[in-house]
Amino acid sequence: xxxxxxxxxxxxxxxxxxxxxxxxxxxxxxxxxxxxxxxxxxxxxxxxxxxxxxxxxxxxxxxxxxxxxxxxxxxxxxxxxxxxxxxxxxxxxxxxxxxxxxxxxxxxxxxxxxxxxxxxxxxxxxxxxxxxxxxxxxxxxxxxxxxxxxxxxxxxxxxxxxxxxxxxxxxxxxxxxxxxxxxxxxxxxxxxxxxxxxxxxxxxxxxxxxxxxxxxxxxxxxxxxxxxxxxxxxxxxxxxxxxxxx
Amino acid sequence: xxxxxxxxxxxxxxxxxxxxxxxxxxxxxxxxxxxxxxxxxxxxxxxxxxxxxxxxxxxxxxxxxxxxxxxxxxxxxxxxxxxxxxxxxxxxxxxxxxxxxxxxxxxxxxxxxxxxxxxxxxxxxxxxxxxxxxxxxxxxxxxxxxxxxxxxxxxxxxxxxxxxxxxxxxxxxxxxxxxxxxxxxxxxxxxxxxxxxxxxxxxxxxxxxxxxxxxxxxxxxxxxxxxxxxxxxxxxxxxxxxxxxxxxxxxxxxxxxxxxxxxxxxxxxxxxxxxxxxxxxxxxxxxxxxx
Numbered sequence: 224x225x226x227x228x229x230x231x232x233x234x235x236x237x238x239x240x241x242x243x244x245x246x247x248x249x250x251x252x253x254x255x256x257x258x259x260x261x262x263x264x265x266x267x268x269x270x271x272x273x274x275x276x277x278x279x280x281x282x283x284x285x286x287x288x289x290x291x292x293x294x295x296x297x298x299x300x301x302x303x304x305x306x307x308x309x310x311x312x313x314x315x316x317x318x319x320x321x322x323x324x325x326x327x328x329x330x331x332x333x334x335x336x337x338x339x340x341x342x343x344x345x346x347x348x349x350x351x352x353x354x355x356x357x358x359x360x361x362x363x364x365x366x367x368x369x370x371x372x373x374x375x376x377x378x379x380x381x382x383x384x385x386x387x388x389x390x391x392x393x394x395x396x397x398x399x400x401x402x403x404x405x406x407x408x409x410x411x412x413x414x415x416x417x418x419x420x421x422x423x424x425x426x427x428x429x430x431x432x433x434x435x436x437x438x439x440x441x442x443x444x445x446x447x448x449x450x451x452x453x454x455x456x457x458x459x460x461x462x463x464x465x466x467x468x469x
Numbered sequence: 470x471x472x473x474x475x476x477x478x479x480x481x482x483x484x485x486x487x488x489x490x491x492x493x494x495x496x497x498x499x500x501x502x503x504x505x506x507x508x509x510x511x512x513x514x515x516x517x518x519x520x521x522x523x524x525x526x527x528x529x530x531x532x533x534x535x536x537x538x539x540x541x542x543x544x545x546x547x548x549x550x551x552x553x554x555x556x557x558x559x560x561x562x563x564x565x566x567x568x569x570x571x572x573x574x575x576x577x578x579x580x581x582x583x584x585x586x587x588x589x590x591x592x593x594x595x596x597x598x599x600x601x602x603x604x605x606x607x608x609x610x611x612x613x614x615x616x617x618x619x620x621x622x623x624x625x626x627x628x629x630x631x632x633x634x635x636x637x638x639x640x641x642x643x644x645x646x647x648x649x650x651x652x653x654x655x656x657x658x659x660x661x662x663x664x665x666x667x668x669x670x671x672x673x674x675x676x677x678x679x680x681x682x683x684x685x686x687x688x689x690x691x692x693x694x695x696x697x698x699x700x701x702x703x704x705x706x707x708x709x710x711x712x713x714x715x716x717x718x719x720x721x722x723x724x725x726x727x728x729x730x731x732x733x734x735x736x737x738x739x740x741x742x743x744x745x746x747x748x749x750x751x752x753x754x755x756x757x758x759x760x
Contacts, residue, residue: 281651307653319648321641332641335634336653381653 227258227433232295234259234416235280235311235385240289242272242279249275251440252289257385257433262407262417264431266424268460271437273420274316277387280418281313282306293385308336312383316390316420318374320362326373327358333377340382341413347376350406368399375403379410386410388419392426404430424456438462470605472728477606479724483700483717484616485681488674489693490700490712491623492667498707499643499663500556505567507671508694509574514540514668514675515684516582518589529589533676537669544668545661552664553657571690578686586688589679615677619713622670627709629666639663699742705752714754718745 233256242250250272257263265273278284280291282303291299298306307313321329330344337343348354351372357365362373371391378386392400400423407430411417421427427434428448436444436459444451444459493507504510514536521532521539555566599609630636638659642649646656678684678693696719704715719738726737745753 283647283650302655303647303650304653304655307651313651315648315651319645319651321644321648323644324637324640328637328640331634332637332649332654333652335638377652 227256227261231259233257233292234294235418236292237276237280238290238292240276240279240286240291242275242284242286244275249440250279250286253437253440253442254289255435255445257416257418259416260411260414261432262411262419262430264427264434265418265420265437266422266427266434266456266460267437267443269422270439272440273437274389276437277313277389277418277420278315281311281315281387304336307381308338310338310382310384311387312378312381312385313387314371314374314378314389314391316393318367318370320370320373320377322363323361325359326354326362326365329362329373329377330380334380337380338382338384342379342382344380347379350379350409351376367395368403371395371399371403372406375406379415383415385416385418388417390420390422392421392423400426424460428456436460470603472725474606475724475728476721477608478612479721480717481608481612481616481720482681482724483713483720484619485674485677486696486700486716486719487713488615488619488622488670488677488716489697490704490716491626491709492669492671492674493697494701494704494707494709494712495626495663495667495670497701499639500552500660501560502552502556502563502567504667505564505694506570506574506689507567507697508689508692509571509578510540510668510689511671511675511678511693512578512684512686512689513574514672515589515679516578516587517672518676518679519587522589529676529680532589533673536676537672540672541665541669544664544666547668548661548664549657553660556660571694575686575689582686584686586683586685587679588683589676611680615681618673618677619716622673623709623713626666626670630709635659635662696738699738701752703742703745703753705754708752708754711752711754715752718753 235257237253237255240250240253241248253272253276255263265276267273275284279286282301286299290297293309293311298309321332324332327344330347334344354376362370365373391403404426407417419427431448433447434445434451435442436456438459443462444455489511493504496502496504517539518529518532518536521527521535522529551566551570552563555563597611599607601607630639638649638654639662642654642656642659649656649659675684699719700712700715702715703718704711704713718741722741723734723738727734
């Protein structure tokens with residue numbers, strides 16, 4: 224481990240999390256620590272359990288074992304809306320905008336239970352200038368990239384301390400993905416810590432300060448992008464179970 | 470002229486039907502609950518009105534806000550307890566639970582108030598009075614007043630849903646309750662508020678029914694629930710103004726049917742209801758661009 228621990232206590236700490244989807248064990252004892260200011264990336268193939276982990280941290284799944292601590296407090300039993308109000312805010316997979324509401328109304332809903340902080344509708348409109356002229360438009364009529372931006376904006380106006388980003392790149396053209404990830408520095412600058420799930424490994428390696436690779440509900444690799452080699456990531460991602468990647 | 474009179478009376482009674490229907494439409498639109506006890510709740514509101522007037526001797530009109538507040542509180546509590554528990558267990562459960570609630574209310578009312586029908590005595594001369602247009606058209610102030618009240622209620626409801634914080638949250642939760650949770654909204658509380666509003670509107674409707682005719686314990690399922698369903702389906706599910714259109718179409722159909730032959734009144738209403746289901750199943754005022 225590099226100098227992560229010097230920044231004090233972890234903002235978010237997950238210990239030995241076990242989650243079932245019915246009979247299927249989706250997560251078998253995952254742990255992670257996210258420190259303030261980090262971009263923590265969870266990578267892994269389809270069905271590795273990344274989204275389940277993120278949704279469990281947001282409160283949408285109940286773990287059958289393990290704990291989740293936020294700012295030193297146990298939040299494992301806390302309802303999702305309480306976590307959001309406390310500063311754990313997720314941009315869900317597939318955007319999940321309120322389709323019958325206008326862009327501006329989507330942002331207003333996001334701000335309904337906002338914490339104090341630097342983000343408000345005005346600042347989101349600065350981050351995404353195209354929104355100004357289309358604030359009255361229904362989000363159902365927007366392109367995938369635009370919808371993703373609105374979903375990010377809706378999360379930002381809640382002034383999160385930890386922003387959970389679930390598969391931002393899903394279904395979007397590479398150019399659009401680049402453009403959306405280009406926003407990340409401004410988000411980090413405002414003091415937000417990011418925990419993200421990404422299928423696109425090279426994208427994740429570009430932005431992450433720390434990463435963890437999941438495979439079938441287990442941790443197969445953890446470290447900073449500088450520490451891990453391309454081969455290690457490939458082995459961890461696809462599960463080359465020959466043990467040669469010590 | 471008799472026909473014009475029939476149509477006018479039908480339009481006016483349509484306002485009352487819209488009052489019955491909008492709460493049903495709201496509950497379905499927001500939480501996907503088909504409330505089979507909706508009609509009985511209107512009757513309960515009517516009886517609460519009878520009780521409030523008997524105790525306080527206040528005029529009927531003044532009792533409306535009192536009953537609306539009481540019913541709204543009952544709505545919130547019922548939603549947070551029984552209905553929420555049913556919603557968690559699936560859509561079929563909500564049907565069974567509200568059906569059970571309907572039976573309990575109906576029999577409970579018969580137990581306490583007997584099967585006799587009661588009216589909400591409108592002593593006020595203004596309310597029993599009417600005015601004439603020409604020689605054959607007579608309009609009761611009460612009918613006109615209820616129609617205007619219905620339009621005002623729908624207008625207020627629409628403004629509330631469009632522009633208030635909780636109105637926005639109600640629409641957001643109806644779209645995607647999980648995403649609303651991620652924005653910090655407790656959807657159970659939002660459901661409770663929607664139920665309070667729906668119960669408030671049905672309270673107004675129940676008292677109006679008591680003023681126009683009489684109420685009895687079985688009225689809820691016998692007529693009110695069915696008419697409310699007809700109005701909602703004719704107008705289009707989930708559309709607020711659709712309930713007014715549906716209520717008016719139903720009212721006019723019944724009035725025209727009664728004009729042909731008094732025994733055709735109810736039949737004509739259902740005939741139009743079936744016709745709409747066949748020709749335009751999405752309702753006369755369909756929502757959005759989706760076909």
